Amino acid sequence: MAAWQRASLPMLILSALAVAPRHGYGISQALESAGLQPIKGAQLYPLLVRLQDEGKIVAQWEQSESGPARKVYELTAAGHRQREELCTEWQTFMTAVETVSRVG
Numbered sequence: 001m002a003a004w005q006r007a008s009l010p011m012l013i014l015s016a017l018a019v020a021p022r023h024g025y026g027i028s029q030a031l032e033s034a035g036l037q038p039i040k041g042a043q044l045y046p047l048l049v050r051l052q053d054e055g056k057i058v059a060q061w062e063q064s065e066s067g068p069a070r071k072v073y074e075l076t077a078a079g080h081r082q083r084e085e086l087c088t089e090w091q092t093f094m095t096a097v098e099t100v101s102r103v104g
Contacts, residue, residue: 005037009047011086012036014079017057021074024048048073056082 005012016022016030027048028039051057056079062072075083
């Protein structure tokens with residue numbers, strides 16, 4: 001995974017959850033279908049635990065029709081605010097990158 005993608009992973013996860021509650025694999029699939037590199041569970045799940053500990057997301061077990069129960073994650077109000085802040089910071093960063101890359 002590229003360093004910039006790893007650094008922006010909290011924002012990306014919160015953004016995927018802003019669309020709908022999802023289980024870990026669903027988050028990974030949503031990001032991959034958007035064109036991002038695959039996210040390994042070793043990167044995704046510790047971050048989900050951290051976001052849950054910080055109160056940005058909540059999780060609940062949901063029965064699956066085709067297999068074992070899965071943990072489904074959902075944004076909290078604090079998670080929505082954090083996502084907005086991170087997206088604003090990202091836009092500022094991207095503007096600066098575009099400005100610098102046009103020089104020279």
